[in-house]
Amino acid sequence: MTKQGAGEQIRAARERQGLTQKQLAGATGIHERTIRSYEAGTTEPHGVFLRALQEALELNQSTKGVA
Numbered sequence: 001m002t003k004q005g006a007g008e009q010i011r012a013a014r015e016r017q018g019l020t021q022k023q024l025a026g027a028t029g030i031h032e033r034t035i036r037s038y039e040a041g042t043t044e045p046h047g048v049f050l051r052a053l054q055e056a057l058e059l060n061q062s063t064k065g066v067a
Contacts, residue, residue, distance in 0.1 A: 006038065007041040013057040029052060030053070
C-alpha cells in the first residue's frame with residue numbers, strides 16, 4: 001500500500017471513471033454503505049471485495065493494495 005490510503009485511492013479511481021458511489025456499488029455488488037466506509041477510511045477492502053473493486057475501477061491487480 002502506498003502512503004495514500006486505500007480509501008483515497010478508491011475515491012480517486014472512482015472519480016476518474018466518472019462513477020458515483022451508487023454506480024460503483026452496482027458494478028461490484030458491494031453495498032453503497034460499504035463503498036462509503038472504504039472511502040472514509042473506516043474499513044479497508046480485502047479478498048473478493050478488493051478484487052471486485054480492482055476490476056470495476058480497472059486498477060492493476062498485480063500490485064499489493066488497491067492501486
